[in-house]
Amino acid sequence: MRGLSSLGNELYTGRRSVQIVGRRRTWFTIALALVVVSVLILAVKGMNLGIEFRGGSQFTVSGAANLDQQPAADVVAELSGEPPRISTVGTDSLRVQTAELTSEETQQLRDGLAEAYGVPAEDVTATFVGPSWGQDVTAKALQGLVIFLVLVSLVMAAYFRTWTMSVAAIVALLHDLVATVGVYALVGFEVTPASVIGFLTILGYSLYDTVVVFDKVRENNADLYTQHRRTYAEGANLAVNQTLVRSINTSVVGLLPVASILFVGAFLLGAGTLRDIALALFVGMLLSTYSSIFIATPLEVTLRERSEPIRRHTRSVLEHRARSRAAAGEGQGGEDVAARTEDLTGVGVVAGHHQGHDAQPRRRKKGRR
Known part of the structure; x- marks a missing residue:
């Protein structure tokens, strides 16, 4: 536990960094392959529809x-x-x-x-x-999904004041839904109304995890254009690292009871309702953790870097960094100056860094007013 706490602190302060945004092509390729495989499974094997849907x-x-x-x-x-x-x-x-x-x-x-x-x-x-009842359930579920996506897009665009985060969150959410349905079809569990409830439930979980990461991205890049220490992509990568341990802990805490329900429902009790909803929740929660870290934020950075102000700022940061390194190499004590310059790039200690004991507020002694 101490090691995990230490790792979380190092990731938060920037002393250790996992390059997630920088390797976004890899994550996009994995996500696309997962979606394609899920679609192929649905096309070839199809869903095992329960009696509620087929009659x-x-x-x-x-x-x-x-x-x-x-x-x-x-x-x-x-x-x-x-x-x-x-x-x-x-x-x-x-x-x-x-x-x-x-x-x-x-x-x-x-x-x-x-x-x-x-x-x-x-x-x-x-x-x-009768099959008409299942058709009504399917129609209502699709209607609810469309309304949910539209409302989420509008609310997120208004909250973050940018459409890029809204689009990235919706893409990550659809990835989770399609992949979960593909796994469901591969396992062969019956699709029941409980399964539909599970599919819709993971939408909220996926969105919650993504919003937490995006909120940190916005915080790290609040004063983006007034500094030359880091680019937008580096600030976003720092945000993902700062919320990485929290996302893992939240997922583990959420997955343990769902896994227990899945095991009990599938192997001990043979309860179809528990098994159906637990499988959808387990796969969806696992995928939503992955997508919020490896899909949503890298995709948002990709969309954001298409704007000219972000491009100009990125070029400015890289040029400023190159000049600082060149000056550090020519001056005396070049290694120390270069190390301090690296800390100012946003990869080192930037957000939430500890400034030492002397920088902490002094406590008043008891009895002194």
């Missing part, structure tokens, strides 16, 4: 002593040619999902399942879900 009949066998799925498959095969979707629920229940059945077929399947698992017919419940 059909669902049977739940309660109190079964034997949870073997083959008897249920045999009963459905005698009645319908379409293979059913069978899963265990808890420790003594079985769920069987089939295509839409008539009332007569539903009764026959209930009796067949009751006989196959040796339970009373009353312990086999049957429900029917």
